[in-house]
Amino acid sequence: MSERLRMILVGALLVSGVVAYFLIPASMAxxxxxxxxAGALLATAVFLTSERGRMVIAFSREAMAETMKVVWPTRKEVVQTTGVIMLMVSxxxxxxxxVDFGLLWLVRLIMRQET
Structure with missing residues (x-):
């Protein structure tokens, strides 16, 4: 099956699931x-067998491998960094x-002199 037909089938499965939702009475939630x-799962299964789906799977595996390579900070480093950030924000x-107070004072001074 060509790639384009697979993507059309994926879209059709998604749409059919939504259409079925609206055709089934609300009392049968x-x-x-x-x-x-069912529509979403079937669409996902068809998508994952396509070339794009295989690319998504490969990307996900590579992303997980890169995540494993990351050197995560220790709790102490996180607390220290958070403290420095809070201090700088303050x-x-x-x-x-x-600065705002000074500019307000300056504007009020100028406004008093003009009147």
């Missing part, structure tokens, strides 16, 4: 859910408040 899930907030 379990069947509605089953229809949507310092910047105070600085910006002082």
């Amino acid at each position: 379990a069947y509605q859910l089953a229809a949507v899930l 310092i910047m907030a105070i600085f910006l408040w002082l």
